[in-house]
Amino acid sequence: MFKKYFNIPDEYISARLHSLFTKTAKTWYYKIRQDHGKHSWPWWKEQIIFKWENYSCRLRMENSFEEAIFNIERSRPMSWFPKQKDRLTALHPDMSGTMVHKKILRKCVGDLENAIRRRCIEPCYAEYYINAMEDITTRTKIGRNWNKPPIDKN
Incomplete structure (x- = not known):
């Protein structure tokens, strides 16, 4: 999205990920970055989708909304x-x-x-x-x- 609409290079997007994540996600990001090193935005996008686009995360988010x-x-x-x-x-x-x-x-x-x-x-x-x-x-x-x-x- 950023590259398509704002013409931002991949390096800038992946360099700003640490400021976008909070709490558990930030811890996850630092661990993955320590284990795998620097990568491009498409690689990070794939990792983020693999980590958070699953049934259990969706169910947890649904429950959080229903209980709020x-x-x-x-x-x-x-x-x-x-x-x-x-x-x-x-x-x-x-x-x-x-x-x-x-x-x-x-x-x-x-x-x-x-x-x-x-x-x-x-x-x-x-x-x-x-x-x-x-x-x-x-x-x-x-x-x-x-x-x-x-x-x-x-």
Whole structure:
């Protein structure tokens, strides 16, 4: 993709891989590079596809998406929404942007989903959804867990 659209040579692409990977992927990259040395982008692309384009990785990503319910106490909209969007587009690359956003909004429980839908008129970009989520969760109590006060038994 980079070579086709941006006319970037293979050497630059493969040299920047260390900055693209994080956590486990970065560890994997360093180990492969230590074992096999420098290679061109097509070789790295083949290794990446072999490592991560399999059923178990796909299932793990699906499970991560299904388990990810938005909770304002645990995560911020600015990090949560793009992560879910990346997971969903990796699982279903042919899915339209509107469907991706609808599936992600279903992960917002209760009145939060409705409040976001009311703010963002379709078709809407991801930035608008993130801004609406940030605005709603910071300015209102929608999306927060409500704890009942203890009752005195005197």
